[in-house]
Every structure is written in C-alpha cells, then in structure tokens.
Amino acid sequence: xxxxxxxxxxxxVPELQSRDRDGAIAELVSAxxxxxxxxxxxxxxxxxxxxxxxxxxxxxxxxxxxxxHVKHAAAKDVLAVVGQSTAGIxxxxxxxxxxxxxxxLISPLKNPDRHLQAMENVFKHLQNERFRKFLRQxxxxxxLEDLLKxxxxxxxx
Amino acid sequence: xxxxxxxxxxxxRETTVQIKNGDGLHMRPAMQFVDxxxxxxxxxxxxxxxxxxDGKSIMHMSMLAATYGTQLKIRAAGPQAxxxxxxxxxxxxxxxxxxxxxxPNENQPQ
Numbered sequence: 001x002x003x004x005x006x007x008x009x010x011x012x013v014p015e016l017q018s019r020d021r022d023g024a025i026a027e028l029v030s031a032x033x034x035x036x037x038x039x040x041x042x043x044x045x046x047x048x049x050x051x052x053x054x055x056x057x058x059x060x061x062x063x064x065x066x067x068x069h070v071k072h073a074a075a076k077d078v079l080a081v082v083g084q085s086t087a088g089i090x091x092x093x094x095x096x097x098x099x100x101x102x103x104x105l106i107s108p109l110k111n112p113d114r115h116l117q118a119m120e121n122v123f124k125h126l127q128n129e130r131f132r133k134f135l136r137q138x139x140x141x142x143x144l145e146d147l148l149k150x151x152x153x154x155x156x157x
Numbered sequence: 158x159x160x161x162x163x164x165x166x167x168x169x170r171e172t173t174v175q176i177k178n179g180d181g182l183h184m185r186p187a188m189q190f191v192d193x194x195x196x197x198x199x200x201x202x203x204x205x206x207x208x209x210x211d212g213k214s215i216m217h218m219s220m221l222a223a224t225y226g227t228q229l230k231i232r233a234a235g236p237q238a239x240x241x242x243x244x245x246x247x248x249x250x251x252x253x254x255x256x257x258x259x260x261p262n263e264n265q266p267q
Binding site: 056057059061062063067069094112113115116117119120123124126127 | 184222
C-alpha cells in the first residue's frame, strides 16, 4: 500500500511541541481531528488507547523512528500522520535512542490485512538509510509529502 | 568422515509454516517471533515469497506483512537449527502468537 493511500498530509506536524511520548501522541491525534479525519469526540479515547498500547511494548523500533498504532472504530480505513521532532523524543525505543519521526497509525477494527500492508510499506522504506536521512531533513509538510510521494513512485530507490 | 569434520558442517533446516491468527504477523507477534528466534544459536531467514527477512530483526520481520493464511518459509542455519524451527512452528501454528483465529467475514478479499 502506498503512503499516498493512508497518510494524511494535511495533518503533518513538522515540529512537535511536546518533548515526551504521550504529548507527541496527543498532538498527532489532534492533528487528525483538526484535519477532519477523526471525529473530535473520539480524540481523547484514541490518544488513551495508543498510549496504552505503547505501554505494553514500545513501537520505537530503532533508527530514530516510532510507529505508535491502534485499532479504532473511528477509522474507516488505515489512517496515518507523521510528526517530527528535531530535539528528539524518548519513546523507550529498542535501541534506547531518541525518536525524530513519529508515524501514528490508526487502523479500522475490521480488515486487519490493510493494517499489515501499511506497516509493510512503512518498514520497507525505513530499512533504507537514504529514506531515513531524507525523512529527518524534512522541515515542512510539503517536504514530507514530496518525500513520501517520491518513495511511492520508486519503491526500491 | 571423522567426527571432527562433522562439527564443522553447518546444519541447515527448512520448513514452511502458515499464519493462523486472524490479525496476521503484526508488530506484537513479530516481536514474539524475534524474541524466540534470538534464543537459538543459528541464523534464521524468513521468506514470504515476495520478501526475505532476517528472523532476528524486528524491523525486517515487520516488513513481511504476513496476513492470515500466508505461508512463510523459515530457514535456519547453525547448531540449533532444528530446535529453532520446532519452537518457531509451535509459536506460529500451535500457540498462534496467543491470538484468536479470524472472525467470520473479517478478512474481506482485497
């Protein structure tokens, strides 16, 4: 599945204000609510659910990126938003290093295959050192959108 | 062949397992797989046909996107190859990552 199919570019947070994990998650959920992609009444509940999931096992897989995620009825299809932090956020990552990009993923309750296909795409690109470097260099929502669309067009760059 | 030669041989074992839990190999099962695989003295490679992954790397395993029903070929090379395959098969097919099978109508065709 291509980034363009599930990333909400209008909600990109180029510089997260929060320096902590839970605050960053709340900011990203709010960004999706403000972009009209999640109902406002579900925001707090989704934030809580993502944090609960994160407490079970960190989604900070290393290399400066975390992929917090949860299933929720408010998502009709897989929905993602990207937030960045130049200062770095402590996500209790596996490699114990700070996280510079947070990709929040909300998946529908049904159709688990869509969630896996989105994850497959995210991790395939994250293997690529060049992609990670460019991701960290993105300073505006436009830069991020360009990068992800470029990645969509060149799956094995 | 003397007993000494045999020790130098790399034991290679291969098997195919099928994903039986409804949610497939998402991040938590992938972590269980990596945690278990890492306990054995052997290299482990997992292939979905499209993608090949290091069975001891969580970033690699997350990229397999193995949905319910997917067949994964597991290849183990090293002294504990057979033990590793036996344990991984148990995790994937018998314990099903401690998750339920699919609910009816959950996996709609794409």
